[in-house]
Amino acid sequence: xxxxxxxxxxxxxQGSEITPRAVFESRRSFIRQMALGSIASGxxxxxxxxxxxxxxxxxxxxxxxxxxxxxxxxxxAYKDATSYNNFYEFGTDKADPAKHAGTLxxxxxxxxxxxxxxxxxxxxxxxxxxxxxxxxxxxxxxCVEGWSMVIPWIGFSLSELIKKVEPTGNAKYxxxxxxxxxxxxxxxxxxxxxxxYTEGLRMDEAMHPLALLTxxxxxxxxxxxxxxxxxxxxxxxxxxxxxKSLVKIxxxxxxxKTAWSLYxxxxxxxxxxxxxAVDHPRWSQAxxxxxxxxxxxxxxxxxxxxxxxxxxxxxxxxMDLKKFF
Ligand SMILES: Nc1nc2c(c(=O)[nH]1)N[C@H]1C(S)=C(S)[C@@H](COP(=O)(O)O)O[C@H]1N2
Ligand SMILES: [Mo]
Numbered sequence: 001x002x003x004x005x006x007x008x009x010x011x012x013x014q015g016s017e018i019t020p021r022a023v024f025e026s027r028r029s030f031i032r033q034m035a036l037g038s039i040a041s042g043x044x045x046x047x048x049x050x051x052x053x054x055x056x057x058x059x060x061x062x063x064x065x066x067x068x069x070x071x072x073x074x075x076x077a078y079k080d081a082t083s084y085n086n087f088y089e090f091g092t093d094k095a096d097p098a099k100h101a102g103t104l105x106x107x108x109x110x111x112x113x114x115x116x117x118x119x120x121x122x123x124x125x126x127x128x129x130x131x132x133x134x135x136x137x138x139x140x141x142x143c144v145e146g147w148s149m150v151i152p153w154i155g156f157s158l159s160e161l162i163k164k165v166e167p168t169g170n171a172k173y174x175x176x177x178x179x180x181x182x183x184x185x186x187x188x189x190x191x192x193x194x195x196x197y198t199e200g201l202r203m204d205e206a207m208h209p210l211a212l213l214t215x216x217x218x219x220x221x222x223x224x225x226x227x228x229x230x231x232x233x234x235x236x237x238x239x240x241x242x243x244k245s246l247v248k249i250x251x252x253x254x255x256x257k258t259a260w261s262l263y264x265x266x267x268x269x270x271x272x273x274x275x276x277a278v279d280h281p282r283w284s285q286a287x288x289x290x291x292x293x294x295x296x297x298x299x300x301x302x303x304x305x306x307x308x309x310x311x312x313x314x315x316x317x318x319m320d321l322k323k324f325f
Contacts, residue, residue: 061216069137097225116171132160154216177248200256236309
């Protein structure tokens with residue numbers, strides 16, 4: 001997230017709009033060669049390229065690939081996905097989470113499921129992970145700041161958990177509450193956000209099969225900087241909705257307050273669906289930079305409605321998406 005303290009231009013997308021002539025020329029020759037077929041297009045080789053995305057040497061986590069949820073884009077390199085992060089509890093620089101999240105103790109860990117449910121429960125991590133079979137799904141994730149990644153996540157649909165706790169008729173929203181512990185998280189000494197970091201979804205959004213309760217990535221358990229030991233991943237929404245290191249999932253009647261909308265309500269709405277037609281008040285959302293692809297030949301790509309996950313459109317039928325941003 002871009003914090004306003006950093007205003008004065010440095011928080012705007014940098015570099016890629018300015019194209020020196022030499023780069024422009026070589027790009028043209030590159031495009032010509034592409035057209036002649038002498039350079040293979042990465043977009044046509046997702047699997048061979050993806051084999052190079054690699055893993056990190058963490059604890060392995062087995063999962064069955066779910067081919068119904070496979071972004072065909074080239075995967076982000078493991079190294080990039082684990083060294084360029086937003087996790088403000090560990091600092092606001094992109095490199096901070098990888099540097100500082102080593103102090104996060106991810107076991108023992110419990111997640112409390114409470115509120116408007118017939119079966120409230122507090123589960124340890126192993127019981128939570130056994131609620132449904134683990135799947136690998138390759139999702140794009142698009143940060144509100146204008147960059148994106150493509151990551152092979154491991155988890156199962158949040159709906160699997162929701163069905164087991166049996167929400168009551170009063171459950172209209174789900175609130176996600178994350179760990180707030182000064183001893184483990186140096187960033188929470190800074191009063192940037194109203195800790196704990198919280199997020200939320202409307203019930204029908206939470207039940208959408210795309211919403212992934214996530215325990216791993218790249219064949220391994222989640223690295224701490226990516227939200228270990230359990231997070232949510234919502235690929236059609238801006239990245240900040242995908243809350244990391246969850247400790248509580250609460251079913252509620254009213255739309256919950258969320259950390260970023262409390263911080264700047266005019267900038268970060270409750271829905272925060274990826275939408276290239278609705279700009280952030282301080283920058284355009286029409287395009288994005290794919291992390292790891294910002295070399296000479298890569299132009300910014302167009303941001304897609306719902307980040308390309310148009311199957312969620314019925315959830316928002318009839319809503320004014322400028323108003324409910
Ligand atoms: N608890 C918590 N969750 C968080 C954040 C955070 O600061 N704290 N940052 C969010 C933002 S802005 C983004 S873009 C994604 C980044 O996830 P990644 O680092 O795994 O790519 O995590 C989201 N989840
Ligand atoms: Mo983000």
